[in-house]
Amino acid sequence: MPNRCIRPGDNPDLTKERETCTFDTDELAANLYGSRRNLERRREISQKVSADPDFADPIPHEFLSREKAVDATAKKSKVIFQKWKNLVKPEEMPHLVNEAVGIQGFPLALHHAMFLPSLNSQADDDLAAEILPRAKAYEIIGTYAQTEMGHGTNLRELETTATYDKTTQEFVINTPTRKAMKWWPGNLGKMSNYAVVCCQLIIDGKNLGPHNFLVQLRCEKTHEPLPGITVGDIGPKIAYNTTDNGFLALDNVRIPRRQMLMKHAKVSPDGTYTPPIHAKLNYGAMVHVRAHMIYSHGHLLARAAAVATRYSAVRRQGRIENGGPEVQILDYQTQQHRIFPQIARAYAILFAGQEVRDQYAKTLEGIANGQADLLPDLHALTSGLKSVVTFMGGLGIEQCRMSCGGHGYSDASGLPKLYGVQIGGCTYEGENMVMLQQTARYLMKGVKWAEQGKSLSPSIAYLGKKSGKSLIGLKGGDITREHEAILETLEHTARRLAIDASQLWEKRIKGGECKERAWNGVTVEMNRASRVYTRLFMARSFHRRLLSSPSSIRSVLSDLFSLYLHYECVDMAQHLLEDGHCNGGQIQYLKKRLYEDLTTLRPNAVSLVDSFEISDRELNSVLGRRDGNVYEALFQWAKQSELNYTDVLPAVKNYMMPMMEENRSKL
């Protein structure tokens, strides 16, 4: 079957891997990206970026100081948002940015991810008409400033205030304490001249909770901070170092009334407050990012899996049989067990990410028509997915990094930076433990609705079903029936964990605790229920994709799905066993099936990651390069280290040589 990555001059081990492929890699890539046309566009963009001298990197970013890296990123961003702006569709923009700039952030990241979405969904018609065309034309750059030094999670306790002054029809925006400074917002420090700032709305001394306001931070001509505004960069971080995450203090800055984002909640000139149709519509920008970050995090894991798989096919170390040749490390079962589940999870996350984006679009349509009834379901799902996927992705990338041995520790592999970027997602857009509790709140309602026989939305319909006996291992032979048996077992487990958590909670309440304290006593169990609900959704979403896939890729997707299910079940064995729904024999059966899956997938491993269709430039990894010629490339990469600009470093000349000289002269 064709693997279209084969080229003359490639590492022969990689070529051999590609020759054993049993499916058409282009078919799978087209399915992943939605169509052949999308796949071709993806390639076209990759090729054009590589050929554009404006995007050329004289030396890799890894060797640049932070300031120089920020500079290079800003320069490329200007090219993207001027020269390239009309050459790509909005949905192609993330790929263009990844290709041209990389994953560590760029000056307009928050402008796109949160500033524009906030204005689009929360500004009233007047404000939108005035500001959106300017923002879309990049006449101004904006960000989303919500988190403060003292509070990120608990938005109700944010301290920044917007106090309405009826006499002038203005809001007075103020940072009352040091810890009330906005702290963390991306692109706030140096790039943005505007921000959507989240403040407690105060009218006639009454606090009406967090609301969003458009605030100009810097002069449009000089880019100097405006009077009353203190703004800057918070310093280096684990990753995202080309992003100027910032701080901001506002000293009684006045803005006109109409700069409150008033599509949903409104303040009239006389100070009358009208609440929104759903209390949390002000939180819409967060739901937007949570709904979109699932897919992009799937892509980060896909990159790591591509690096680890290709490198493991090229790397030869040790022998399996005495006297045999040194083997490709991909032939070790431990290596396969480390890497193949990451390939499967990356596909699963990408599929789930595509489904949740569609669900977000439907919810938004409803809200535009005055219907917010889909929002609770979407909030529960995006909260669960963002938590599970970012954690899974972090673990997966770290497994991939370790699977590359010493070279995985080098920035040449691209993996340390990938890990740093990925794990940021465990914290931003709501700390994972906190967001899982949001999901759990919804599940607790679902358990009650199911008890009362009420209708349940599709994502929690399983709560209303009855459990039968687990048929895992008892439906021998037929893979379709085995998949169904496992999905039913996962449904049972998700339901059982939600009901157990609900009963534990009720027991504590009956024991005399207030609801909230009782909740805190059961949150570990609540979060377990949320994770399994989310993992069930991911498995179901993968299954839907498998069932709708064309026959040409059905078999390889089915193999991958089997591995996914078997791995997830073994990973969750404790939950499957706890109530006796599965027995030890069934877990042993799942393990046996998992080891068989590793062998089945082995010939297609490289081709499965080739179908992620990530260009060398985007992958930015010496170990993961398509042609597999890693050793020469490693040496060329290291030669660019600034420590190699001279043979004798000043540090050696100034300190080490005199020390050695002094010690020699003492003899």
Ligand SMILES: CCCCCCCCCC/C=C\C/C=C/C(=O)SCCNC(=O)CCNC(=O)[C@H](O)C(C)(C)COP(=O)(O)OP(=O)(O)OC[C@H]1O[C@@H](n2cnc3c(N)ncnc32)[C@H](O)[C@@H]1OP(=O)(O)O
């Ligand atoms: C060219 C394009 C390129 C794009 C490149 C993009 C690159 C992007 C890279 C971006 C990187 C980083 C960006 C990061 C940004 C940020 O981090 S912004 C800050 C995010 N902050 C948070 O997420 C804070 C987390 N906290 C909260 O969300 C809330 O405070 C919390 C939900 C935890 C609690 O809120 P409360 O108001 O106290 O509400 P609560 O009492 O718990 O719940 C009441 C009720 O409301 C429901 N609820 C809560 N939130 C929502 C929501 N968002 N939508 C719908 N419903 C919501 C909740 O479930 C309760 O319901 P119930 O029925 O009463 O149980």
Ligand SMILES: Cc1cc2nc3c(=O)[nH]c(=O)nc-3n(C[C@H](O)[C@H](O)[C@H](O)COP(=O)(O)OP(=O)(O)OC[C@H]3O[C@@H](n4cnc5c(N)ncnc54)[C@H](O)[C@@H]3O)c2cc1C
């Ligand atoms: C890379 C990055 C980019 C960011 N970009 C932005 C941005 O653009 N705009 C912006 O406004 N913000 C941004 N943030 C801030 C981010 O949204 C917050 O850091 C995040 O929401 C977590 O809040 P926190 O820092 O207050 O953590 P905390 O809430 O202080 O968390 C600390 C610990 O307390 C626990 N905890 C807190 N509350 C509870 C609870 N109720 N139940 C159980 N445990 C709890 C958490 O689980 C965690 O273990 C960014 C952060 C990062 C790391």
